Amino acid sequence: MSAFAARRTVMVDTQVRPSDVTKLPIIQAMLTIPRERFVPGPMVEAAYIGENVALGGGRVLLEPRTLAKMLDTLDIKPSDLVLDLAVATGYSSAVIAHMAQAVVAVEADESLAAEAGAALESIGVTNVALETGAPTAGAPEHGPYDAIIVEGGIEVFPAALESQVKEGGRVVAIFMQGALGTVRLGVRHGDGIRWRDAFNATAPVLEGFAAERGFAL
Numbered sequence: 198m199s200a201f202a203a204r205r206t207v208m209v210d211t212q213v214r215p216s217d218v219t220k221l222p223i224i225q226a227m228l229t230i231p232r233e234r235f236v237p238g239p240m241v242e243a244a245y246i247g248e249n250v251a252l253g254g255g256r257v258l259l260e261p262r263t264l265a266k267m268l269d270t271l272d273i274k275p276s277d278l279v280l281d282l283a284v285a286t287g288y289s290s291a292v293i294a295h296m297a298q299a300v301v302a303v304e305a306d307e308s309l310a311a312e313a314g315a316a317l318e319s320i321g322v323t324n325v326a327l328e329t330g331a332p333t334a335g336a337p338e339h340g341p342y343d344a345i346i347v348e349g350g351i352e353v354f355p356a357a358l359e360s361q362v363k364e365g366g367r368v369v370a371i372f373m374q375g376a377l378g379t380v381r382l383g384v385r386h387g388d389g390i391r392w393r394d395a396f397n398a399t400a401p402v403l404e405g406f407a408a409e410r411g412f413a414l
Contacts, residue, residue, distance in 0.1 A: 201233045204245040208232070212247045213265040222275075223268050226295035227261065234316045235288035255401045256285055256309065259348055263371075263380075263398040264289055267346060270382050270395045271369045273297050277343035280361065282332035283403050287313030289348050290325045300325045301339045303332050305404070333405040335361045342366060350378055350399065351406035359390055371400050 209227050218224070233244040236258065243250050249257035259267075273279060277297040281290045286309055290302040294317075302325050304310040310329045317325055328336055332347070333355045340361040347354075350373040362368055368383040368390060378399040383390040 201231060201244070205232065208245045208247075208261050212260070212262045216262045216266055218265045218269045220269055220272075222273070222296045223265055223292075226292045227265060229295060230288065230291045231320060232261070232288055234319060235286040235291070235313075237286070237312070249400060252285055252309065254306070255404075256283075256306070257349070257400055258285055258288060259400060263400070264292070264348075266396055266398070267369045267371075267380055268293070268296070270380065271344050271346060271367055273344055278339070280335060280340065280342040280345040281348065282335065282345065282358075283348045284313055284327075285309050285348060287317050287325070287327070289346070290327070291317055291320065291322050293346070294322050294325050297344075298324065301336045301342070302327045303330055303334075303336055305329070305331050331405060332403065333357065337361050344368070347371070347403070347406070348400075349403040349406070350401055352402055352408040353406060354383070354390070355406070359385070362390065369395070371398050373399065373402050 233241050236244040248260050273296045279293050279297045279300045281302045284290050284302040284304045290300050294300045314327050335358045341363040343366050345368045347370040350371045362385040366385045371378045380395045380398050381392045382395050383392045
C-alpha cells in the first residue's frame with residue numbers, strides 16, 4: 198500500500214466513519230479517489246488533513262468530514278444526475294461520479310477548472326461533464342437535476358438554481374451567517390424549496406452567493 202493510500206484509509210477511519218457516515222458508496226468512493234491528485238503540488242502533504250485546504254483567492258477544498266456528511270445528507274442514488282457547483286480542483290466531482298450516474302461540474306476560475314479537468318482525466322473519470330462558468334447560473338442545458346451540491350459557503354441560494362432541481366430533487370449547501378455555518382438540505386416541492394438544518398460546518402462564502410447588503414447610516 199502506498200503512503201497516500203494508507204493516509205486515505207486513515208482519513209476514512211478517523212474523519213468520515215466517526216462522523217456517522219455509514220453509507221457504503223460514500224466510504225468506497227472516498228477510499229478509492231486519490232485526494233492527493235486534486236491538491237496543488239506544494240500542498241499535497243495537506244491532502245488528507247481534517248480541515249479545509251486553502252487554494253487561494255478565498256477558495257478551499259472542503260475537509261473530508263464536511264464533504265462526506267454533505268453527501269450522506271444528499272443521499273445520492275446510482276441513477277442520479279448531480280450538479281456539482283464551484284468544484285475548484287474537482288475532488289468532489291470525482292467522489293460523486295463514483296456514486297451517481299453522471300455529474301455536471303461547474304467552476305468559474307479557469308485555472309482551477311483546468312486543474313480539475315487534468316486531475317479527472319488522470320484517474321480515468323468519464324462520467325463528469327466539466328464546464329467553466331458562474332456557479333450561480335448552474336448548467337440549465339443539462340438539467341433538471343436529481344441533486345445539487347455547492348462546494349463552499351453561501352448566504353442565498355439563487356432562484357436560477359432552484360429552477361434546475363427536479364420535483365422532489367435535493368439540494369445541499371453550507372449557509373453562512375458571519376463566522377458560523379449550517380449545512381441545510383433542501384427538497385423541491387412545486388415552485389419552492391423547503392429547507393431543514395442538517396449539521397454545522399463552515400467555508401468561505403463563494404463569489405455571487407452573498408446576500409445583498411442594504412445601506413445603513
